[in-house]
Amino acid sequence: MIDPSWVAGLAVILFCIGLWGAFTRKNAIIVLMCIEIILNAVNLNFVAGAAQHGDATGWIYVVFAVAIAAAEVAIGLAIFLAMYSQHETVSLDEVKLLKH
Amino acid sequence: MDVSELAILIPVLPIVAMPLILLLGRLFNGNEKWKGLWKEGGTIAVAVLAIVFVLSMWLIVGHVAAFTEGSGDDFVSDVGDWVTYSLFTENGDMKVQDFGFGLQLDHISVMLLFVASFLCLLIGIFSLGYMNTDPVNENRNHRFYAEFILFCAGMFGMVLADSFLWLFIFWEIMGLCSYLLIGFYYERPSAAYAAKKAFLTTRVGDVFLFVGLLIMHAVFGSWDFAVVFDASNIGAADAGLIKAMLLLMFIGAVGKSAQFPLHVWLPDAMEGPTPVSALIHAATMVNAGLYLVARMYPFFSAPAVAGEFTDVALLIAMIGGITACMAAAIAFVQDDIKKVLAYSTMSQLAYIFTGLGAALWFVNKGYTELAAFAFGASLFHLFNHAMAKGMLFMASGSVIHEMHHAHHELAHHGDDHDDHDDHGEDHFDCQDMTNMGGLASKMPITAIAMAAGSASIIGIPLIGGFWSKEGIVGSTWKAVLQDGGGLFIIPALLVLITAGMTGFYMSRMWFMTFAGKPKTPVAAGVHEQTPFIPIPLVALTGMTLAAILFAGLGFAGWIGDNANHLSLGHLPSHLMHEIMHAFLAVGSDGHSDPYLFMITWITIGLSMLVGPFYAMALHGGSLAKGEKAHWSISWLVSLSGKIRRKYNFDNSAWSDSGISNALKRRLYFDEWYDNLMLKLVVPFALAAAWFDKRIIDGAIKGIESGSQEASKGIRQLTTGSARDYIMMAALGTLALFLLIWGLI
Numbered sequence: 001m002i003d004p005s006w007v008a009g010l011a012v013i014l015f016c017i018g019l020w021g022a023f024t025r026k027n028a029i030i031v032l033m034c035i036e037i038i039l040n041a042v043n044l045n046f047v048a049g050a051a052q053h054g055d056a057t058g059w060i061y062v063v064f065a066v067a068i069a070a071a072e073v074a075i076g077l078a079i080f081l082a083m084y085s086q087h088e089t090v091s092l093d094e095v096k097l098l099k100h
Numbered sequence: 101m102d103v104s105e106l107a108i109l110i111p112v113l114p115i116v117a118m119p120l121i122l123l124l125g126r127l128f129n130g131n132e133k134w135k136g137l138w139k140e141g142g143t144i145a146v147a148v149l150a151i152v153f154v155l156s157m158w159l160i161v162g163h164v165a166a167f168t169e170g171s172g173d174d175f176v177s178d179v180g181d182w183v184t185y186s187l188f189t190e191n192g193d194m195k196v197q198d199f200g201f202g203l204q205l206d207h208i209s210v211m212l213l214f215v216a217s218f219l220c221l222l223i224g225i226f227s228l229g230y231m232n233t234d235p236v237n238e239n240r241n242h243r244f245y246a247e248f249i250l251f252c253a254g255m256f257g258m259v260l261a262d263s264f265l266w267l268f269i270f271w272e273i274m275g276l277c278s279y280l281l282i283g284f285y286y287e288r289p290s291a292a293y294a295a296k297k298a299f300l301t302t303r304v305g306d307v308f309l310f311v312g313l314l315i316m317h318a319v320f321g322s323w324d325f326a327v328v329f330d331a332s333n334i335g336a337a338d339a340g341l342i343k344a345m346l347l348l349m350f351i352g353a354v355g356k357s358a359q360f361p362l363h364v365w366l367p368d369a370m371e372g373p374t375p376v377s378a379l380i381h382a383a384t385m386v387n388a389g390l391y392l393v394a395r396m397y398p399f400f401s402a403p404a405v406a407g408e409f410t411d412v413a414l415l416i417a418m419i420g421g422i423t424a425c426m427a428a429a430i431a432f433v434q435d436d437i438k439k440v441l442a443y444s445t446m447s448q449l450a451y452i453f454t455g456l457g458a459a460l461w462f463v464n465k466g467y468t469e470l471a472a473f474a475f476g477a478s479l480f481h482l483f484n485h486a487m488a489k490g491m492l493f494m495a496s497g498s499v500i501h502e503m504h505h506a507h508h509e510l511a512h513h514g515d516d517h518d519d520h521d522d523h524g525e526d527h528f529d530c531q532d533m534t535n536m537g538g539l540a541s542k543m544p545i546t547a548i549a550m551a552a553g554s555a556s557i558i559g560i561p562l563i564g565g566f567w568s569k570e571g572i573v574g575s576t577w578k579a580v581l582q583d584g585g586g587l588f589i590i591p592a593l594l595v596l597i598t599a600g601m602t603g604f605y606m607s608r609m610w611f612m613t614f615a616g617k618p619k620t621p622v623a624a625g626v627h628e629q630t631p632f633i634p635i636p637l638v639a640l641t642g643m644t645l646a647a648i649l650f651a652g653l654g655f656a657g658w659i660g661d662n663a664n665h666l667s668l669g670h671l672p673s674h675l676m677h678e679i680m681h682a683f684l685a686v687g688s689d690g691h692s693d694p695y696l697f698m699i700t701w702i703t704i705g706l707s708m709l710v711g712p713f714y715a716m717a718l719h720g721g722s723l724a725k726g727e728k729a730h731w732s733i734s735w736l737v738s739l740s741g742k743i744r745r746k747y748n749f750d751n752s753a754w755s756d757s758g759i760s761n762a763l764k765r766r767l768y769f770d771e772w773y774d775n776l777m778l779k780l781v782v783p784f785a786l787a788a789a790w791f792d793k794r795i796i797d798g799a800i801k802g803i804e805s806g807s808q809e810a811s812k813g814i815r816q817l818t819t820g821s822a823r824d825y826i827m828m829a830a831l832g833t834l835a836l837f838l839l840i841w842g843l844i
Binding site: 019022023024028031092093096097098099 | 818819820821822823825826827830
């Protein structure tokens with residue numbers, strides 16, 4: 001069996017990749033994908049923890065997190081659709097609605 | 101119903117009447133009925149004052165009767181608490197204190213209540229005639245009456261207050277009304293200036309008074325008369341602090357009563373309407389300072405402080421002496437009839453200060469009998485002076501008013517239809533005595549009233565102020581003889597000289613106005629015709645002549661010695677005693693005091709013979725042919741004419757001299773004060789302005805512009821881009837983690 005620490009390490013790498021992507025990319029959909037990567041990094045961390053301690057709680061959390069992430073993606077994509085229909089772009093550089 | 105329940109109405113009724121008059125004035129201004137029947141509020145004011153007078157008389161008669169029966173006690177009525185508060189004392193207990201309002205009536209306040217309510221009523225009646233017939237005042241008389249009645253409330257309240265706090269509050273109400281009423285003709289720059297000057301000058305005194313009262317509260321923990329006058333409380337307190345308190349309070353009195361060196365406002369205050377001069381600047385408000393000093397009596401009489409405050413008492417007498425002489429000298433050269441009276445007021449108030457100073461000195465030295473006599477004489481003089489001077493001002497108002505009428509008729513022979521006022525068009529001064537003359541036959545009531553008032557002020561034997569002035573002069577000279585009283589020689593000499601000077605300037609005023617031939621066509625056309633004006637003149641002439649009765653009743657002794665009683669039954673014997681005392685200096689032991697006898701006759705000689713003689717020689721004169729004055733004064737006029745023909749001399753050397761010019765310029769006090777202001781206050785004000793602009797405003801502006809800049813910088817962070825927010829959230833989380841791990 002793979003040592004849980006490797007899994008945790010992978011989770012850290014994924015988290016950093018996701019974070020970096022969320023900061024730097026312009027396309028909203030890619031940013032959403034990066035956020036999904038971050039979520040999955042967290043899930044991995046849960047899994048690693050669960051395997052390490054032999055406790056099922058972590059796995060149960062992952063199931064919930066996946067379900068919520070799916071809902072979140074649906075909402076996110078809906079927001080982007082609405083954004084596109086209003087501004088005809090999904091570039092985060094051009095749409096700065098949060099200021100208002 | 102008990103009197104004490106109604107007594108509170110005395111100050112409250114006028115306070116209620118003030119907004120009422122203002123409101124009605126605003127609603128009905130210009131309405132014919134409002135002008136006619138209601139006299140633009142004057143009717144309300146006089147009605148309220150009449151009620152107050154009746155209530156006051158009820159109180160006073162009750163008080164006097166109770167004392168005469170021997171069951172008298174000072175009337176004290178606690179009306180209610182204004183503010184109640186608790187505080188921790190030094191040893192940790194809780195102490196409840198309150199600023200209550202209550203009324204106190206003792207001999208002094210009884211006398212002043214009578215003076216105030218009587219004169220307020222009479223001057224109110226006088227105003228109905230004086231104010232409402234002058235077109236200048238039309239449609240704004242309600243303002244006059246509202247301020248007038250508020251002033252009356254202030255005076256009644258001050259007299260009746262049972263604590264120094266309320267005394268001070270009402271004192272300030274009077275100051276405010278004085279300011280408003282002096283500036284009644286605010287469109288005249290001189291009136292506005294005079295109002296400001298009066299307000300600021302008395303303010304200087306009031307600040308000192310307030311500090312004195314704060315010291316009083318620090319020392320006694322209360323302002324109530326009952327607490328601060330308690331001899332054991334005074335004994336327990338630090339004598340040095342009490343002395344500082346007394347001095348500060350005296351400065352307040354000096355400002356209010358227009359004594360040297362805070363006297364400069366009173367002559368200018370004559371810019372106000374004449375009823376105001378009569379009421380505020382002669383009969384009532386200026387007595388407030390005297391009342392305050394008279395109230396200090398218990399601080400001097402407490403056994404624990406015997407001999408401690410003699411220098412304060414001496415200072416009071418000194419200020420009195422200096423002011424008396426200085427004001428009388430300035431009155432020599434004034435041509436404005438009201439200015440003469442203003443300086444005379446200052447001078448007579450100064451007499452009372454001198455007398456009070458002597459009384460306080462005596463009592464502090466332990467000579468209680470002499471003290472009671474001096475105290476009684478001083479307050480009796482206050483009474484006589486208020487009556488006489490109120491009347492003199494009203495008489496001068498009558499003269500001025502009729503001069504105005506005559507001038508108006510003369511200037512508009514036929515075209516009398518335009519009602520507009522022509523003051524200032526041809527600069528005819530209706531107050532200048534050099535424009536008058538020969539009015540004795542034309543204004544008989546005014547002339548007689550003025551003669552009686554002047555005689556009272558001069559101290560002609562048996563009339564008005566004679567009874568009290570003798571007492572003051574005698575007491576001051578007595579003080580010289582006592583151990584340690586050598587310095588009293590200065591005020592004693594000054595008041596003695598002033599007695600003669602008073603004889604001169606008061607007679608000069610009378611003869612310039614009423615004797616001789618009319619000096620202008622206006623004066624020739626004067627008639628006594630305005631309604632209401634004669635009523636108070638007659639009443640006060642009676643009052644002035646009745647001073648002999650008051651003297652006979654032992655009024656001075658009654659005030660001076662709180663336990664004494666007025667008794668009608670012994671009137672003849674008392675009167676005999678008073679006359680023997682006044683003329684032959686017979687003391688209570690039945691022996692004549694040769695020293696006092698000499699002083700008495702020097703005073704009488706100076707004031708009755710020397711002063712009036714010079715006045716007659718310079719300004720006397722018979723009436724024009726065919727004119728006949730009333731018998732009671734015609735002999736005076738013809739005597740002055742004879743003396744002038746025989747003894748007239750050329751005094752141009754004196755009247756052109758430097759001293760005379762200096763007196764005409766009021767001894768340059770205004771210039772000195774202006775210079776002092778320029779040298780001291782203006783640079784200080786400029787520095788303060790600079791400090792305010794640069795430092796205080798600068799600090800506030802710095803905060804303002806600094807926060808603007810900071811917010812501009814912070815606003816850069818809100819880009820609106822989701823990524824920046826994520827970045828911030830991430831950095832924040834990181835920072836939190838670092839914090840939790842203890843890395844920062």
